[in-house]
Amino acid sequence: MASFFIALLAVTVANASSALGSVELAKGNVKVKSEGSFKKSKVTKGLEVKKGDLITTSKNANAIIKLLDGSILVLDSSSTLHFASANMAEQEMGKVYYKITSRDAKNSLKVKTPFAIIGIKGTTFIVDSGEKSSVKLKEGIVGIQSMKEEFELYRKAVQEEYNKYISEQQSEFEKYKAQQQKGAALMTKEFDLQAGNTISFDGQKVDEKAWTKEDEAEFERFEKLMESIK
Structure with a gap:
């Protein structure tokens, strides 16, 4: 009986340690596919987000995820985000707003996209993995690294x-x-993006420009959505 209790406790601790955060808002059709599962389940507020989870939002849907360190991730409609590990998120499609708390180099977060790997310590930015891939940076500095040639x-x-x-x-x-x-x-092969700038990708060609009013309006849209969880 005692050995069974110890085994059960070990499983509970392991499951708790795999938690990365929780869902603060699930608006519309939001699904999650857990690691090792082929089935997608409906996401509701309070759902614990774990390592290996793939979060998907459908058209006209949004999701807000709060990580354990207080960082906020907002998924726009028709977006996916895979939590590969505590320090790696994979954004295959759609648009995601990131507000990441300050981290040391050992625990810095990376976002892997189809066009680049983005390294973050603490910053606010938007990644668009859609037809017109781009990164818009509001605060801090992010490192942009190529996965292919220069x-x-x-x-x-x-x-x-x-x-x-x-x-x-x-x-x-x-x-x-x-x-x-x-x-x-x-x-x-890599460079830093400064706050107040936006970069757009066309294959390996990258165009960096200063913010526009449209970029500013996009941040305001996401930040307005975040007000609903305060």
Whole structure:
């Protein structure tokens, strides 16, 4: 009897340790598929999110997940998020808002997408894994790492310097010729994205620009949704 109790206690502790957070809001059709299961179950408020869980939102559905450290993840409609481990989330499709609390390097979170791996310590950003893949950063710094060959990175400041050089140093024919070429691309496997900027992906080509009013409105939309759990 005693050995049975010890075994049961061990299972309970193991299950508790696999918990990563809980669902604070499930609006519309939200499903979860647990690790080792082929069946999807309906998600309701209070559901414990564990390692290996795959959360899916349907059209016009949203989900808000609060991690144990207080970080908040908001899934937009038609999105998926797989909690591969305590430090790795895999976003295969859709749009997710991340508000991550400050973490040390050992416990930093990474978000794996089809176009890059995003490293985070503590920051607020939105990842869009849809048809037009992008990352929008509001606070902090995130590291962007390629899973394939080097990125062809176009940055606004670098492009402006390049255009100035073209204007001052080259003939009209050379200017025309340069405009037909790639321009001021930085070839790199990884780089940091600064707050207030957004990057869009087209294969390995990355275009970095300053925020627009549309980007700001998108953050406001997610933050308004978060008010419902306060």
